[in-house]
Amino acid sequence: MFSNNKKIFLIAFLSAILILPACEKQLEEYNPSGLTAEGVYTTPAGFETLVNGAYSYARWWYGKEEGYGLSEMGTDLWLPGVDNRNPEIMLYNNLQSNQAFLESLWGQFYQAINLCNAGINGIQESGLSASLKTVREAELRFLRAFYYWHIVETWGGVHLSTEATVGPQTTANRSGVDAFYQLIFDDLNVAVANLPNTSTDYGRATKPAAEAFLARMHLTRGNYRQASDLAQKVISSYGLSLQAKYGDLWSMSNLKKRGSFGRQLLCGSEQQRPGQLPPTLAGTPAAGITAISCSQ
Amino acid sequence: MSTTYNLGLDFGILNNRLFGSVDLYDTRTSDLLLDRFLPLTSGVGFITENIGKTRNRGVEVALTAVVADKKNFQWNAGITWFANKEEIVELATGANDIANGWFIGQPTQAYYDFEKIGIWQSNEVDEATKYKQAPGDIRVKDQNGDGVIDANNDRIIIGSNRPKWSGNLTSDFKILNFDFSFQVFARIGQKFQYEYASVYDPAGVENSLQHDFWTPENASNDYPRPNASRSRIGTLYFTSLTYEDGSFIKLRGMTLGYTIPEKVLSRFGVSSLRLYVNGRNLLVSSKIKDYDPERGGSLSNPIPRLIVGGINLDF
Numbered sequence: 001m002f003s004n005n006k007k008i009f010l011i012a013f014l015s016a017i018l019i020l021p022a023c024e025k026q027l028e029e030y031n032p033s034g035l036t037a038e039g040v041y042t043t044p045a046g047f048e049t050l051v052n053g054a055y056s057y058a059r060w061w062y063g064k065e066e067g068y069g070l071s072e073m074g075t076d077l078w079l080p081g082v083d084n085r086n087p088e089i090m091l092y093n094n095l096q097s098n099q100a101f102l103e104s105l106w107g108q109f110y111q112a113i114n115l116c117n118a119g120i121n122g123i124q125e126s127g128l129s130a131s132l133k134t135v136r137e138a139e140l141r142f143l144r145a146f147y148y149w150h151i152v153e154t155w156g157g158v159h160l161s162t163e164a165t166v167g168p169q170t171t172a173n174r175s176g177v178d179a180f181y182q183l184i185f186d187d188l189n190v191a192v193a194n195l196p197n198t199s200t201d202y203g204r205a206t207k208p209a210a211e212a213f214l215a216r217m218h219l220t221r222g223n224y225r226q227a228s229d230l231a232q233k234v235i236s237s238y239g240l241s242l243q244a245k246y247g248d249l250w251s252m253s254n255l256k257k258r259g260s261f262g263r264q265l266l267c268g269s270e271q272q273r274p275g276q277l278p279p280t281l282a283g284t285p286a287a288g289i290t291a292i293s294c295s296q
Numbered sequence: 297m298s299t300t301y302n303l304g305l306d307f308g309i310l311n312n313r314l315f316g317s318v319d320l321y322d323t324r325t326s327d328l329l330l331d332r333f334l335p336l337t338s339g340v341g342f343i344t345e346n347i348g349k350t351r352n353r354g355v356e357v358a359l360t361a362v363v364a365d366k367k368n369f370q371w372n373a374g375i376t377w378f379a380n381k382e383e384i385v386e387l388a389t390g391a392n393d394i395a396n397g398w399f400i401g402q403p404t405q406a407y408y409d410f411e412k413i414g415i416w417q418s419n420e421v422d423e424a425t426k427y428k429q430a431p432g433d434i435r436v437k438d439q440n441g442d443g444v445i446d447a448n449n450d451r452i453i454i455g456s457n458r459p460k461w462s463g464n465l466t467s468d469f470k471i472l473n474f475d476f477s478f479q480v481f482a483r484i485g486q487k488f489q490y491e492y493a494s495v496y497d498p499a500g501v502e503n504s505l506q507h508d509f510w511t512p513e514n515a516s517n518d519y520p521r522p523n524a525s526r527s528r529i530g531t532l533y534f535t536s537l538t539y540e541d542g543s544f545i546k547l548r549g550m551t552l553g554y555t556i557p558e559k560v561l562s563r564f565g566v567s568s569l570r571l572y573v574n575g576r577n578l579l580v581s582s583k584i585k586d587y588d589p590e591r592g593g594s595l596s597n598p599i600p601r602l603i604v605g606g607i608n609l610d611f
Contacts, residue, residue: 082501083501083502084499084501085501085527086527087499087524087525087526087527087530088526088527088529088530091525093525093526093530094530094531094532095530096529096530098529099529099530100529103336106336106337107336107341110336110337110338110339111336111339111340111341112339113339114338114339114340115339117339158337159337161337164339165338165339165340168332168334168338168343168345169334169335169337169338169340170334170335170389171335172335172337
């Protein structure tokens with residue numbers, strides 16, 4: 001029989017035999033698919049992919065069936081055909097939260113929000129130049145306001161968060177509609193203050209776009225004076241003008257003009273300029289947004 | 297990580313004319329890695345995570361008997377029988393996870409839904425109205441009897457696709473130059489979602505299958521009333537239509553062969569010649585009509601019934 005000390009020694013010795021040879025070589029792992037947010041969004045190039053990605057979610061409303069499903073199918077502009085697959089959207093007949101369009105947009109918008117949150121909160125670590133940081137943050141705030149506006153107008157007072165998700169999040173909160181609009185106004189004020197008047201990158205949010213959007217938000221909330229002032233400013237200060245006819249927005253010869261975030265908000269301009277909509281939006285009637293303008 | 301305790305017994309009696317084994321096992325798995333779905337509001341659809349601990353307990357029995365071993369008559373028979381109980385013992389989140397279908401004491405795959413008890417009939421208008429429904433709608437059980445059907449209190453665990461037990465019976469005969477064998481297989485106690493039910497289209501938009509749906513003249517309890525303005529997803533409790541008892545017993549294989557005597561063959565320079573007919577999936581008995589439940593509920597790639605004739609020839 002071994003005494004206790006001897007036992008411990010024996011165990012330690014055996015363990016050493018087992019473990020030591022295994023430690024001589026480290027496993028060298030090369031995992032090209034193992035990118036993490038911390039690794040990518042802390043480089044200028046990586047952060048730009050975040051911003052570009054944040055724009056792309058607009059496609060789910062403005063480029064796909066889901067978006068015009070929710071914004072138009074239920075109106076009297078549409079009539080169901082014989083093989084209508086979405087009677088719950090067309091007729092609001094027993095519309096449930098698991099309806100495919102609703103579920104899809106719900107997920108896509110919150111992914112977009114999460115991306116915007118990650119960018120806005122992580123802008124200081126992006127490695128971008130100070131001036132570019134200001135502009136990119138303003139773009140992300142513009143987009144966050146844009147997506148939250150779609151969320152609050154579709155679902156009302158639902159989940160509102162300005163934090164990026166880092167761990168498993170199993171609960172959602174209910175926030176009032178006012179809280180949504182408070183955030184939308186805060187974000188748009190930053191965007192208006194910091195976005196450039198124009199951009200050489202086709203499709204980026206610009207100052208007139210943010211002002212036009214802000215004008216619409218004021219209109220929505222009943223702040224008619226601010227809405228009118230801002231809208232007038234956008235029309236008169238940037239060389240923009242309204243389309244002669246509302247229907248011209250969808251003219252085939254007007255594919256790019258009608259698209260810009262700003263121009264959609266104010267019915268487009270005669271001159272085509274850089275700084276318009278994301279390529280994914282080009283050529284799609286942006287139902288939700290265009291409607292704002294020409295009634296003013 | 298899994299730890300298994302196994303208790304086994306192998307035996308042979310009657311000069312090894314009857315032999316077999318019995319195995320009992322208990323496997324406990326911790327840090328089970330699965331995709332865990334999260335609320336979409338987090339912006340992250342799912343993560344792969346150590347979700348908890350599971351336990352698998354079971355018994356496996358195998359018996360083989362040499363019933364007859366004469367020159368002109370040989371008969372071997374075998375039975376295997378196995379039962380397994382899978383259950384979640386512990387979840388990382390501490391409580392049942394409805395969104396992922398994980399319930400303590402249930403397998404990692406469980407169906408949690410409303411329980412269909414029929415279709416509201418014309419003479420039940422008053423009661424149906426209490427539940428804001430109408431004759432022809434799917435009737436589900438009000439589990440807690442509070443007069444309201446709600447997702448929190450009236451859904452139950454309908455079952456799982458894990459069987460309670462499975463068994464196999466094989467038998468081989470050889471009489472003179474004839475040989476005959478068959479295999480019977482049973483799998484009992486599992487449920488599945490039957491695609492036949494889920495293709496029922498209340499709006500009748502597409503060509504579909506034959507479903508016995510309710511109409512005022514046809515008091516069916518199977519499928520709800522057709523309605524041109526209702527899609528599947530817009531039909532309340534639609535998924536409750538799909539759960540079926542998938543238990544079955546089937547004649548999985550049968551072979552009949554005849555070996556031509558060597559005396560006859562030697563004249564032709566052939567050393568052996570056997571003719572046979574083999575059938576696969578010949579008979580199925582289950583609660584589902586015209587379907588082999590071994591397929592697991594899907595209508596695509598059905599299990600074929602095969603009859604093959606063949607010749608084994610050696611020179």
